Amino acid sequence: LARALGRHGVEVALATMGAPLSTQQRQEVAAVPGLALYESHYRLEWMEDPWEDVYRAGDWLLELEEELAPDVIHLNSYVHGALPWRAPVMVVGHSCVLSWWQAVKGEPAPPSWDRYRREVQAGLQAADLVLAPTRSMLAALDEYYGPLETTGVVPNGIARSEENSSPQPKERMVLTAGRVWDEAKNVSALEAVAPRLHWPVYVAGEDHHPDGGRACPQNVNYLGYLPRKSLRQWYRRAAIYALPARYEPFGLSALEAATEGCALVLGDIPSLREVWQDAALYVPPNDNAALQRALSGLMANPSRRAMLAARAQARARYFSPERMATGYLVAYCRLITGEGLPTVKVLGRSVPQRA
Structure with a gap:
C-alpha cells in the first residue's frame, strides 16, 4: 500500500x-x-495481558503524531482509535478476537475477553472512519462493536509477480500457507485428509504462537516459515492451493496463490465467497470428507483444474495495489477535506493481525 x-x-x-x-x-x-x-x-491488544504495553504504545504514538504532524492517522488495530489525536482517524479492521472466536470455537468469546470488547468498541466508536477489506468483516465489526456510523470497504491488493509472465509447469502437489498455530486456518483438516490423497500436501508458515506453544503439523510436508520470495516459488510450483479456513476476513494467501496460477479450494465462509465468487471450489470447513472429495476431484481432472486456475488468476487481477491505493486515497481525502486529492502525509500503525 505504501x-x-x-x-x-x-x-x-x-x-x-x-x-x-x-x-x-x-x-x-x-x-x-x-x-x-x-x-x-509493544504487545498487541489481542495478546495475553497486553494492557500496560497497549497504553505505553498509545503514548508513543501520540509523541510520533506531535513530531510528524500527519494529515491522517491510519490504524490497523482498534484500541488506539480512542486516543486524543489531532488529525482525523481511520481504523481498518482486518480481524478481531470476538468474530474469530465465534467462527473457530462455535460459541461467543468467554468473559475473559470482556475488557478487550470494551476497549475495541471504544476505539472503533471514536474513529472518524472505519474500513474493512470485505463487507463480511465490516458486518462483523458492526455486529460486535457497533452500530458504526461512517464505514466503507477497501479490498486488499497485491502486485503481480514479474516472473509469472513466463509461467512454469505446475507440479502435482497441494500447498497451504499461513500461521500454522492459528486454528482459523484449519491446517488440521489437511493433516487429516493428506494420507488419503494421491498428491503430497505442503504446509508453509510460522508454527510458534506469539504467547507460547508450538504447532506440529502431521501427515504433511512442513516447510516452516518461508521468506516471501521463496513462498512465491512454491505458489508457482503448486497446482492446487487449499485454504479450508474457518475464519478468514480476506485471505491474502489465496490471492497470492491465485496470482501465481493455483486452482483454489477454500473454506465455504462468506468472506471467501465474497472475494472469489465462482473462481474457486468451496468446502464446509468442518467436513473433511468434502475436502478430500474436492481435492481428489481436481487432482483427477486436469481440464477443470486449469479452468479454475484461470478463473482465479483473472479474478486476482481485480485486487491490484493501484485499486487499493485509490480506495484509501479517496478515504484519506474525505477525512481531510471532503473533496479533491491533495498531497497528504499518513501516520500508519501496522501490527501483525490474528487472522
Whole structure:
C-alpha cells in the first residue's frame, strides 16, 4: 500500500508493534520511496495481558503524531482509535478476537475477553472512519462493536509477480500457507485428509504462537516459515492451493496463490465467497470428507483444474495495489477535506493481525 500511495505523492510514516521486523521486511521497507519506519515491540491488544504495553504504545504514538504532524492517522488495530489525536482517524479492521472466536470455537468469546470488547468498541466508536477489506468483516465489526456510523470497504491488493509472465509447469502437489498455530486456518483438516490423497500436501508458515506453544503439523510436508520470495516459488510450483479456513476476513494467501496460477479450494465462509465468487471450489470447513472429495476431484481432472486456475488468476487481477491505493486515497481525502486529492502525509500503525 505504501508503495502504491507513494506513486500519488503520499508520504507514509509506518509505526510497527509486535514482533521485530525480519531482515526481508526491513529491506522491503527501505526500498519504498517516501516510507519512514518507526519500530517498537509493544504487545498487541489481542495478546495475553497486553494492557500496560497497549497504553505505553498509545503514548508513543501520540509523541510520533506531535513530531510528524500527519494529515491522517491510519490504524490497523482498534484500541488506539480512542486516543486524543489531532488529525482525523481511520481504523481498518482486518480481524478481531470476538468474530474469530465465534467462527473457530462455535460459541461467543468467554468473559475473559470482556475488557478487550470494551476497549475495541471504544476505539472503533471514536474513529472518524472505519474500513474493512470485505463487507463480511465490516458486518462483523458492526455486529460486535457497533452500530458504526461512517464505514466503507477497501479490498486488499497485491502486485503481480514479474516472473509469472513466463509461467512454469505446475507440479502435482497441494500447498497451504499461513500461521500454522492459528486454528482459523484449519491446517488440521489437511493433516487429516493428506494420507488419503494421491498428491503430497505442503504446509508453509510460522508454527510458534506469539504467547507460547508450538504447532506440529502431521501427515504433511512442513516447510516452516518461508521468506516471501521463496513462498512465491512454491505458489508457482503448486497446482492446487487449499485454504479450508474457518475464519478468514480476506485471505491474502489465496490471492497470492491465485496470482501465481493455483486452482483454489477454500473454506465455504462468506468472506471467501465474497472475494472469489465462482473462481474457486468451496468446502464446509468442518467436513473433511468434502475436502478430500474436492481435492481428489481436481487432482483427477486436469481440464477443470486449469479452468479454475484461470478463473482465479483473472479474478486476482481485480485486487491490484493501484485499486487499493485509490480506495484509501479517496478515504484519506474525505477525512481531510471532503473533496479533491491533495498531497497528504499518513501516520500508519501496522501490527501483525490474528487472522
